[in-house]
Amino acid sequence: MFHKRKDGTYGPLFINKKQKLVAGVYYAAGDYPTKGYAHRPGWHICSAPVALI
Numbered sequence: 001m002f003h004k005r006k007d008g009t010y011g012p013l014f015i016n017k018k019q020k021l022v023a024g025v026y027y028a029a030g031d032y033p034t035k036g037y038a039h040r041p042g043w044h045i046c047s048a049p050v051a052l053i
Contacts, residue, residue: 002010031041
């Protein structure tokens with residue numbers, strides 16, 4: 001899941017929040033250790049671009 005900003009761009013919810021993501025562009029997984037969060041590098045995503053309730 002991503003955060004949609006007021007300017008229409010998307011970004012990660014918690015880690016590396018300032019990053020801007022564009023649909024259809026390949027992004028290599030990064031490693032951003034953040035205090036208070038478990039160290040789990042890489043993207044954690046679903047197989048489809050939907051969030052099930």
